[in-house]
Amino acid sequence: MHMVLIRDIAHNAITTGSLSLANEQKLRLMLKQKYEQEDLEAFMNLQQAVILGKVKQQSRQIAS
Template identity: 60%
Template sequence: MVLIRDIVQQALATGYLSIAAENQLRQLLKAKYDAEDFNAFMTLQQAAISGRVRQESRQLYQFKTLVADSS
């Protein structure tokens, strides 16, 4: 079973959070998780805010917005 901390560790190592990983996190956050997973998720949030981890979903949104604005 994949844990929240596993996904976070991968994202921190690569500096990138894929849409698939985001969806997996959403599913895992619906279930019970321990303090270590919660702390890992908070670390990921801080990394995303500071720009240390890029989110595929945000990049896709920004690209779509840019394309729509130039049309």
């Protein structure tokens, strides 16, 4: 069984341009656990993509 990694969620969000509520929650939980440097870098890339408007957060769309 393949365990989903932070980098998998980040890559998917950057590729699709969207971060779902479910994946946002998974990221929060995963970041509280032990993770690899590659996952941290992927998360930082995702944050940058959100800041630049390349990725929309579903949670932000619901709030507005």
